[in-house]
Amino acid sequence: MRVHDGPVSAAISARRSVRKFARLTVDGDTVERLVALACTAPAPHHSRPWRFVQVGAESRERLADAMGEAWRADLERKGESVHVIDRLLRRSHGQLMEAPVLLLACLSLEGHHRWPDDERRRAERDMFVQSLGAALQNLLLAAGEAGLAGYLKGAPLFSADAVRSALDLPADWEPTFLVLLGYPDKSAELSPREAIDIDRFLVRR
Numbered sequence: 223m224r225v226h227d228g229p230v231s232a233a234i235s236a237r238r239s240v241r242k243f244a245r246l247t248v249d250g251d252t253v254e255r256l257v258a259l260a261c262t263a264p265a266p267h268h269s270r271p272w273r274f275v276q277v278g279a280e281s282r283e284r285l286a287d288a289m290g291e292a293w294r295a296d297l298e299r300k301g302e303s304v305h306v307i308d309r310l311l312r313r314s315h316g317q318l319m320e321a322p323v324l325l326l327a328c329l330s331l332e333g334h335h336r337w338p339d340d341e342r343r344r345a346e347r348d349m350f351v352q353s354l355g356a357a358l359q360n361l362l363l364a365a366g367e368a369g370l371a372g373y374l375k376g377a378p379l380f381s382a383d384a385v386r387s388a389l390d391l392p393a394d395w396e397p398t399f400l401v402l403l404g405y406p407d408k409s410a411e412l413s414p415r416e417a418i419d420i421d422r423f424l425v426r427r
């Protein structure tokens with residue numbers, strides 16, 4: 223059977239991480255629509271394990287500072303130099319402040335099955351995590367259709383308590399990714415995507 227190239231294949235192929243944005247605002251309705259489409263992703267047990275926080279101008283600095291402090295502590299423990307730490311933190315702080323839209327994606331385990339053993343608890347959790355990935359891909363693809371682009375940052379996974387506290391989130395919302403979105407800057411350069419060597423990723427048994 224041959225897969226026919228159509229608009230879905232084209233949208234999937236065209237999606238790239240873009241990290242440079244034009245100075246244009248994105249209207250609130252568009253953001254709502256993207257989140258609504260994200261929330262149509264497949265999910266286990268008919269759950270809806272995603273929560274999104276649109277981080278507005280007034281909370282950005284607080285969030286960026288809280289994440290920065292958590293990251294600084296991590297890097298210091300790793301023995302990184304003050305010079306390197308300052309450079310990394312400055313860059314990351316700038317990215318969070320400058321993104322036209324900043325969304326925090328959180329995982330909610332509402333509706334999960336409570337297994338008595340660690341192995342199945344881990345498997346159950348993995349199912350919900352996969353679903354979050356599907357929701358984020360939905361969001362990125364829908365953003366592309368709206369002329370937007372952006373990228374994910376996994377940093378909140380490493381500073382979940384600081385993020386939750388900076389944004390005053392419920393205890394059962396697990397901060398996972400930041401989605402930085404905007405209209406792409408025309409000068410944003412994308413390296414060509416490496417061709418997919420199918421034999422590396424697909425085996426037949």
Ligand SMILES: Cc1cc2nc3c(=O)[nH]c(=O)nc-3n(C[C@H](O)[C@H](O)[C@H](O)COP(=O)(O)O)c2cc1C
Nearest residue numbers: 237238239240241355373374375376377399412415
């Ligand atoms: C789980 C995850 C975490 C990521 N974290 C970051 C990040 O912290 N910073 C960043 O610039 N890009 C991040 N990315 C984007 C990847 O770098 C990007 O998807 C990868 O380089 C492939 O490029 P493409 O998205 O253009 O195909 C992340 C992507 C995923 C899926």
